[in-house]
Amino acid sequence: MSHIDNVSSPPAGFRILDLFAGPGGLDVAAEVLGHQVTGIEWDTGACATRRAAGMDTFKGDVREFRASFFPHAQVLTGGPPCQTFTVAGHGAGRRALDQVLQYIERLHTAVRPESRQSWEQIFRTWRKISEELRLRELEASEVKEEKRTVEELRAKRRKAMRNRLETLGKSPDGIKKFMKDLKDPQALEIFDEELGDLLKEFGDLNHRLNKLKDKLEELGDERTGLVLQPLWWVIERSRRPGSEPYEAIVLEQVQAVMPVWEKYAEVLVSLGYRTRTQLMHTEAFGVPQTRRRAVLMARLDQTGLPNGPGLDRLPTVPETHEHYHRVLSPARPAKGGRTDTLPLYTPEPWVSMEKALERARKISPSKVHKRPAFTVISNYGTGGVPEARGRRDHDAPSATITGKVSRNRVVHKGTDTDLSRFARFTHAEAGVLQTFPVAYPWSGNDVAQQVGNAVPPRLALHVLRQVLEPELSDDDARDRLKQAVADLEAWKPGNPVAFREQGDWEGHPLTGR
Incomplete structure (x- = not known):
């Protein structure tokens, strides 16, 4: 397994099963929070990265597995391709x-x-x-x-x-x-x-x-069919004789999937869960990138009381940073720009690309280039016009990191002149903009796609902390997140872990065999 320096003991450790686990965005966040994670992932490149990062992995199609294969998993997470x-x-x-x-x-x-x-x-x-x-x-x-x-x-x-x-x-x-x-x-x-x-x-x-x-x-x-898999796994654990329900569920995907999560939530309430769907703006959680994710959270209701109006709802995940507004300073959000989430404390300014890369360079100077003021020109057009490439300056959050991030140009600020040798972000730098540790060992094929498809670990920290540690006070939650962010940035890979395949259950902690 990977190792983390100076990690404080978490309030409680959970055994998490992560479907469609990708290169490990949620997994590394769970690890720094003190939880044990096993991922299921079919992509060979993502599995190579997971192996190098020490992430416990079953390689294969999620449909080849069943919830009953992992009876000791307490939490189900995932982001089915949608x-x-x-x-x-x-x-x-x-x-x-x-x-x-x-x-x-x-x-x-x-x-x-x-x-x-x-x-x-x-x-x-x-x-x-x-x-x-x-x-x-x-x-x-x-x-x-x-x-x-x-x-x-x-x-x-x-x-x-x-x-x-x-x-x-x-x-x-x-x-x-x-x-x-x-x-x-x-x-x-x-x-x-x-x-x-x-x-x-x-x-x-x-x-x-x-x-x-x-x-x-x-x-x-x-x-x-893949998007139905997590729901069926929850149903199997909730209704199959001899099985115990998952204690918690966390699912995330692009904004367009929100209607699916809302429909999921109706089913989960019938199965005895309290739920919350939330559209999360990543920069409002300290991610140096504007990206919107639809998140479904659920926690098994153990009160034994029937769910009345409002009792089936979990609280929203509190935001910690301002929303990004292109024409205003970080400290002055536009009126109406807030969501219905309540901050743990006075929100901080959003995190810029420059700030995130500077912090990473202090940890690993060899992996992050020192650049003068720059502008990133997106590989994508804007407003439906391919030629109108989106632009973001160094002192703003990045635009959404996609699988085309390696094609984005880094130019001298306010110009179209490439920054010589540093005209493209390295894999490590793109990962940092997704809030992966700078030491994350990206491996295998199509790393840019791996980075673009991943869950931003810092966003996952907030969601997992909220769902798995609801007993913490606001002050304790704030301190917990502060320590977790520091641990995430300082994370280093330990020994590689070979992935398993379907049927290789012997000695695995989630299978009980």
Whole structure:
């Protein structure tokens, strides 16, 4: 396991099972708080990082595991991949979201106390849902293969039309305009029979391709099923005879997933949990980055009393820092910029990229470059305009760190002139902007994607502290967080830990075998 210098004993240690664990953002936060974490992760690169970081890991698809395999896990956490919902309200994203909500409602109907369904009946509902999803995935796979074939044929027709235009002596500009106008074939003036035949074939392929795209949107993809996994694990532990419910649950994802978490919460209340969903702005928790995360928190209600109005709600996680407002100073948030969360104390200014990197450089000068005042130019466009790259200066929080972070340019402040050798953030620097320790041993393939997909550990500190240590007073909670942040920054990896695979249960503390 990893080691941490000067760690104080936590109020209580929990055994946590982290689904879709990634490179270990939540895990390292839990570790500095004194909890034991086991993650399940399928990505080879993320598993390589976890191994180097000393994170206990089972490598494989979450669907190959069951809650009953880990009877000693007390807390369930995770962030199922939900990219299909990021366009919710527009076509495929909206349909995928509605489909998941319908599946959750079917599970809710099965587990409601008034339904009086046995475990066998509840499991039958899940099996039917799983079979429906499996058939959809198989059909989607066939449609994708057909779509690839149509796209290849379409590309050949495009090439054939270009060649025919060249044979007919059309100018390069004329050919370019013709190819551009293929988006609206009705506007094209056809003057050659062979070209006309090619254009008709191209149009037919376009029509066929659009129908296949519509079919894929209707079918969804495997992530539709993955987002249901944490809920089923909670249901299995709550309703399966001989099992004990998880004491707490923490799930997080992009903002578009909030309707899923809200629907989850309804089911969890029926299972005896107090819950809270919260949209969290990361910079309001000391992360040097603006990023919004939808978080679901739940704690088993052990009072034995029925949940009345408001009694099924956990308190929100208190913010500790100001929200970032581009046109104002850190100390002067715009009116109405606060959320419904209450601070533990007077909020501090948000943390800038410069400040975070300076702190990390003091710990590890070799891993963080010393730069003059800089501006980061995002790889992404803004406002739907690809050419309008987002810009953030060094004295502001970073824009959202994504899997494209390695493509962001670092330039002299207020210019487009690259900072010579330091024109890109290193893996360590990108990790620091996600609040990973500067010593975090990023490994394996596509590290930028690992960093971008990870839970910011500092955000995880706040959520885990709130859900797992509700007995602390405000003063104790503030001191606990202060120490945890210092421990997180100073964290260093210990000995690597080889990952396990499904079936390798012997001697594992969560399996009891």
